[in-house]
Amino acid sequence: MIISLDTETTGCDFAHGVMPFLVTTCDNSRGPDAIKFWEWDVDPLTRVSDVPSEDVVTIAELIDAADKIFLQGSKFDARALAAINIQLPWDKVSDTLAMGHLLASNHRHDLTAMCIEYLGVDIESYELHVKEVTRACRDMVKHEYPYWKIAQEGDPDMPSVKKSSKRDEDKPWKNDMWLPRALLKQKHLENRPIFGDTTWTTACSKYANADSEHTLYLGLEMERLIRERGYWKIYQHRLDLPRVACEMECYGVTAIGEYTESVIADYQYHVAESGAELVSIAQEFGYELELAEGASINDNMRGFFYGSVEQRCTACKYTKRIKHWNGDSVREVVCPKCSGRKRKPVNSPLVTSRRDNLKLNVVYGHKTGSASLDKDAMQEYLTTLQEGPGLDFIRLLTDKRKHETDLTYMQSYRRFWVPVPGAIGYYRIHPSLNPFGTDHLRWASNSPNLQNVSTQEEKCEECDGEGCPACGGTGKARLSVRACFGPAPDREWWDADFRNLEKRIPVFECGEKALIEVFEKPNEPPYWGSDHNVLASLIFPDDYWPLAEVRDGFKKKHLQKYKKIKNTNFAKQYGAGKRKVDATAGVVGAYEKIERGLPEIAKLQASCLAKAEWTGWVETLPDRTVDPDRGYPVLASRTEDGRILSTTPFNYKVSGTACWVKNTALVCCAARCAQWRAEGFDAHVALEVHDSILFDFPRGRTPEENLPRAMELKALMEQSGTNLVPSIPTPVSVEYITESWAKGVTIC
DNA sequence: TAACTGGGCGCC
DNA sequence: AGGGCGCCCAGTTA
Numbered sequence: 001m002i003i004s005l006d007t008e009t010t011g012c013d014f015a016h017g018v019m020p021f022l023v024t025t026c027d028n029s030r031g032p033d034a035i036k037f038w039e040w041d042v043d044p045l046t047r048v049s050d051v052p053s054e055d056v057v058t059i060a061e062l063i064d065a066a067d068k069i070f071l072q073g074s075k076f077d078a079r080a081l082a083a084i085n086i087q088l089p090w091d092k093v094s095d096t097l098a099m100g101h102l103l104a105s106n107h108r109h110d111l112t113a114m115c116i117e118y119l120g121v122d123i124e125s126y127e128l129h130v131k132e133v134t135r136a137c138r139d140m141v142k143h144e145y146p147y148w149k150i151a152q153e154g155d156p157d158m159p160s161v162k163k164s165s166k167r168d169e170d171k172p173w174k175n176d177m178w179l180p181r182a183l184l185k186q187k188h189l190e191n192r193p194i195f196g197d198t199t200w201t202t203a204c205s206k207y208a209n210a211d212s213e214h215t216l217y218l219g220l221e222m223e224r225l226i227r228e229r230g231y232w233k234i235y236q237h238r239l240d241l242p243r244v245a246c247e248m249e250c251y252g253v254t255a256i257g258e259y260t261e262s263v264i265a266d267y268q269y270h271v272a273e274s275g276a277e278l279v280s281i282a283q284e285f286g287y288e289l290e291l292a293e294g295a296s297i298n299d300n301m302r303g304f305f306y307g308s309v310e311q312r313c314t315a316c317k318y319t320k321r322i323k324h325w326n327g328d329s330v331r332e333v334v335c336p337k338c339s340g341r342k343r344k345p346v347n348s349p350l351v352t353s354r355r356d357n358l359k360l361n362v363v364y365g366h367k368t369g370s371a372s373l374d375k376d377a378m379q380e381y382l383t384t385l386q387e388g389p390g391l392d393f394i395r396l397l398t399d400k401r402k403h404e405t406d407l408t409y410m411q412s413y414r415r416f417w418v419p420v421p422g423a424i425g426y427y428r429i430h431p432s433l434n435p436f437g438t439d440h441l442r443w444a445s446n447s448p449n450l451q452n453v454s455t456q457e458e459k460c461e462e463c464d465g466e467g468c469p470a471c472g473g474t475g476k477a478r479l480s481v482r483a484c485f486g487p488a489p490d491r492e493w494w495d496a497d498f499r500n501l502e503k504r505i506p507v508f509e510c511g512e513k514a515l516i517e518v519f520e521k522p523n524e525p526p527y528w529g530s531d532h533n534v535l536a537s538l539i540f541p542d543d544y545w546p547l548a549e550v551r552d553g554f555k556k557k558h559l560q561k562y563k564k565i566k567n568t569n570f571a572k573q574y575g576a577g578k579r580k581v582d583a584t585a586g587v588v589g590a591y592e593k594i595e596r597g598l599p600e601i602a603k604l605q606a607s608c609l610a611k612a613e614w615t616g617w618v619e620t621l622p623d624r625t626v627d628p629d630r631g632y633p634v635l636a637s638r639t640e641d642g643r644i645l646s647t648t649p650f651n652y653k654v655s656g657t658a659c660w661v662k663n664t665a666l667v668c669c670a671a672r673c674a675q676w677r678a679e680g681f682d683a684h685v686a687l688e689v690h691d692s693i694l695f696d697f698p699r700g701r702t703p704e705e706n707l708p709r710a711m712e713l714k715a716l717m718e719q720s721g722t723n724l725v726p727s728i729p730t731p732v733s734v735e736y737i738t739e740s741w742a743k744g745v746t747i748c
Numbered sequence: 749t750a751a752c753t754g755g756g757c758g759c760c
Numbered sequence: 761a762g763g764g765c766g767c768c769c770a771g772t773t774a
Contacts, residue, residue, distance in 0.1 A: 162767090163750085295756055296769040374756060405757055408768060438764055442760085449766045452759035481758090502760085574760090576762045584762095637763085651763045655760085690760045690764090 002028040003062065004070035004216035007080040008208050010047045011175040012447065015252070015418050015430040016157045020080040021049040021178045022205060023059055024212040027066075028220075035209050036062070041185070042178040044141075044148040047157070049178070051084050060086050070219030072111050072211070073097045075242040075433070079249070090243045096215055098238050099222040101436040102231055105617075106635045109436065115214050118221050123214055126207040130177055133203040137179040138172070145186070151175035159415040160432070160447040170447075177204045233627040240667040241435035244685070245443070247670060251684045251696070252430040253450055253485060255417055256740060260410055260484040267407045274400040281393045285357050294408055295401040297373045304357045306371070311350040358390045375401075405454075406481050412448045413484060423488045431687075440634045440652045441620065441659035442690055451689045454481040457742070483742035492699045493737035494710040495744055496717055497692040498730050501658045502573065503531060504721075506650070508728045509621065510600040519729070525549050535572075536565045538597035539590050575647035605650040612636040612649035620657040622725040623664060632660060661730055662691055665717040669693060672716060676709070683709065693717065703736055707747070710734055714748075 008022040024037035038059065040049045063069065063086065071077045074095040078088040100109040107117065115121045141148050149155075151172040153163045162170045180200045187193070199206075226235050275291050282289035282304055292298040303309075361384075363377035378398050385391040417427035429448065437444025445451045458478040460471035471477055487493045500519070507515040514527070514534050522529030526537065526548035536554050537544040540561055547553030555562040568585040576584070578591040587593075595602040608618050619631035634652045637645040666688055673683040673695070687694040695713060700706040714732045721730025735744030 292769070294767095294769055297755085298770060372755085401756085405768085409758075412767075440764070442764060444765055446766055449759085452757085452766070454758055456758085571762060574763045578761090580762055639761085645761080645763095647761075648763065655763070658760095692760085 001066050002068045002070070002216070002220075003066040004212045004219060005063070005077060006072065006208055006212040006215060007077050008177055008204065009080050009083075009175075010042060010049065010178060011151060011158050012076075012160045012169055012432065013158050014079045014083060014249075015416075015428075016159065017048070018080075018158075019047075019049045019051075019083050022208050023055075023081075024205070024208045025059075025062060026209075026213045026216045028216060035213055037205055037209055037212075039181070039205050042182055044145065044150075044179075044182045044186070047149050056084055056086060063089065063092075066092060068092055068094055070094050070096060070215050072215050072218075073242075075246045075249070075435075078242070078246045082250075090239075093239065093242070094219055094223065095239060095242055096219050096222060097436050098242065099219070099226060099235065102235055102238065102633070103222060103225055103229075104635060105633065106439040106637065111211055111214065111218070114222075115218055118218055118225070119214065121214065123210050126203075126210045129199070130203040130207040131173060133180050133200050134173045134177050137183045137200075138176055141179065141183060150179065156415070159412075177207075180204065230630060231633070234630060234632055237623075237626045237664075238435075238632075241663060244667055244670045245433040245435050247674075248685050248687065249430050249433050251686060252428040253686050253694070254420060254423075254488045254491070254696075255413055255427045255429055255484050256486050257417075257425045257427055259740065260414060263478070263481075263484065264407065264410050264414070266478070267403045267410070271400055271403050271407065274396045274403075278393060278396055278400070281389050281396075282357075284389060285355070287355065287357055293404070295405045302371070302373075305360045305373070306362060307354065307356045307359055309352060309354050311352050313350055358393065360385075360390075409448075409452075409454065409481055410484060416448050420488055423490070426488045433688075435663070439637070440656040441632060441663065442655065443659075443688060450485075450687055453485065453741070455742075456480050479740070480742045483740040486740035487696060487699070487737060490699050492697050492703075492706065493686070493741070493744075494695040494697060494706075494713070495692060495735040495737060495741075496695065496710075496714055496732050497735075498658070498662065498717065498721075499733050500531075501661065501691045501721075501730055502654055504730060505621070505654050505657050505661075505728055506601055506604055509726060510604040512598055512600040514598065515601070525551075528552070532562065532566050532569055534597075535569055535594060536562065538593045539565065539568070539585055539587055575651040577647055608649040608653050609644070609646055612644045616644070618649045618653040618656075620653060620660045621728075623660065623723050624725050625723045626664075628725055632656060657724070658691060661720045661724065661728075662688065662693070662717075664723065665720040666693060668716045668720070669695070669713050672713060681709070699738070703738075703745075710736070710747070 003025050005023065005025045007020040007024075009018050009020045011018040019042075021042045022037060022039045024035065026035045028034070038055045040051050040055070042049045069089075069092045071093055072095070074088070074093045074097070078090075081088050096111070096114065097109055100107070100114050104117070107113070112122075112124050112127065115123050138150055141150055149157075151158055151161050151174075153161055153172070155161065158175065160170055161172055161175060163172070180203060184201055226232055278291060279289045285304070287304050287308070289304055290298065290300040292301060360381060362371045363373075363380050375398065378394060381394045382391070382398070385394060413429060416431075417429045420426040420428050429450065431445045431450045432447045434444040434446075457476050457480045460468060460475050460477040462468065462471075468475070503515075504519060506512075507519065515531055518527045518529055518531050518534060521527075526545075527533040528551045533544070533548075533554065537548070540554075540558070543558050543561060544554050547557060564584065564586050568581055568590065571580055571584045572594065581591040581594070582588055612618055617633050617635045619633050622628050622631045634656045636652060637648040639645055666685065670685050673685055676683045682698050684696045685693060686696040693713075695710070697706050697709065711734075714734055717732045718730055721728045734747045736747050737744045
């Protein structure tokens, strides 16, 4: 028997007690009883659902009897079922989300969109109805039962709920689909008039049942397509990912409470202090500054940067500030407030006053052409402005924005964390992981996203060496946000990074000689293991070659040029086009010089583009252990007018392949950890960040005790690269962490 | 008030 | 026209 299954829950925050309140299944008998569902009451005061144990038994038996189970986003259902003590048998699972990504990596992968794409069926009406009903109920509850626990931003039990979010799942009403049933029940209990109509009671179950029914037929159709296109082996292999993601999510990442709290307090103090200083500088200019929150800039601040125009009514208190920083002309008009009103028009004139304030030159953003105040633009001001209050202002503001960004991150970690039992002062964060969440093969992570934890450390400004009183001789004014995380007291972390993974893949695939030398002869001239040096030799040959025999010779003598080369290299890696490459390098024709100097890479890029323009997609390098003939298909991006976005095919192929390597490594390492756990060694995979994997081990008595295990995982990771066709050496470096994530010790 | 867009910034 | 993501804020619009 083949079944599909769908769960509706009271939210996404499983670590905070979220529960399923509806389970629906559909089998492939096509009979009248194909669809079954169980809907449970949710206590409106606690949001705990009342799940009869006989229902749990029935559902477990049904799952047990099934040969195959179709799920849309199996990781979510696995976690929901785990909350009612049902273990999902992963070997039976087929996931329509995984299939949707395989069949069309950059299309929408929600059930509604995929039903339209693959079945030609529109099931949106069910969702729209349940949305309408739920929102109406939420409004009623807000007035009549204000003490009911409906989903709201700021509720500590539902940290992922956001007022306005792009993700549907995070929207408040999405968490309250149990509400219509509860509200109707309450009204009935109180003998109060029933509202709405009979469809209200069933809106949620009808929606859920439509989901499970369509998941079944969608799943069957998608499996057919995957077989037809020859990706069956790859699909089977990909099905390991949601299971691993589920394990990682359940385990989570530990954070150090005391440190996080003290850094938050420290940053808050600094932000408040620099904020006050900024206001006072503006005051010297006679300008009433209103600072924006976080790293953002508001119109008031823009007025201070570029000059402001203010209009005041001569008769009333009306004032209007006009942004003239973008060149808007100012028309003098009559006051809109006290002119032309009901009685007789007064026509009070407005008085316009202009101020120059900081009078910065506008730095234009490259995307929209509008004025930009990002950190690049700020950097421009920092280097061009002369000493004075203006420069002070920019310096302070740059700092404040950075601190505020870090602050919001840390505050969100605190919102999501839960105490670690038995480890006072330690907390665990369970970010949601989506192995199918990007346009290529990277994983997405949210609530919170631990893939963007800042690594940047702040230098001590008063530092004059060893005996510095400000920093204790460390040279650091503040540790990075990364220091908020670390292993629990009886644990240790091993952080394994693929070295230059995305750079190695194309180089070894096409055999570009100079770059292979970089990787194979890291301690020899002329490149000394640095691909920056290769670019330097191409773009600044006259500067580079005389110094090529000395390690870091070019870097030391031409630091500014070296920095430009480095940025150019990064821009190139992420797919920058000709104009941007030339601009970053500061050399006209830099792009061509690179192309001529690295002809094999250029050929590979061209062939990726040609393939994408012909077929619309590229394939990652095949994996001989999965399917030696096929790689994973990744659709290229297209411009608005339908052409292939020329920068994406190569980039997608390379980062897709890199992630394939990391994904296969992750699966192997997770399996190894599971084996160790079965043997009594409690090892876990805690996190992945695109080309790195973080392992959480029990603390050894010495750093060496668990080293062999770490080396075994390193070897497993490295094996993934050699499984590619062609085989690619993918060395892994390993850090050992006992205190905080910012203080790793490089082992190899 | 909610939904949406744009800009900014963190990571790889 | 510099790839991928998530999150936050400001400002506009329905």
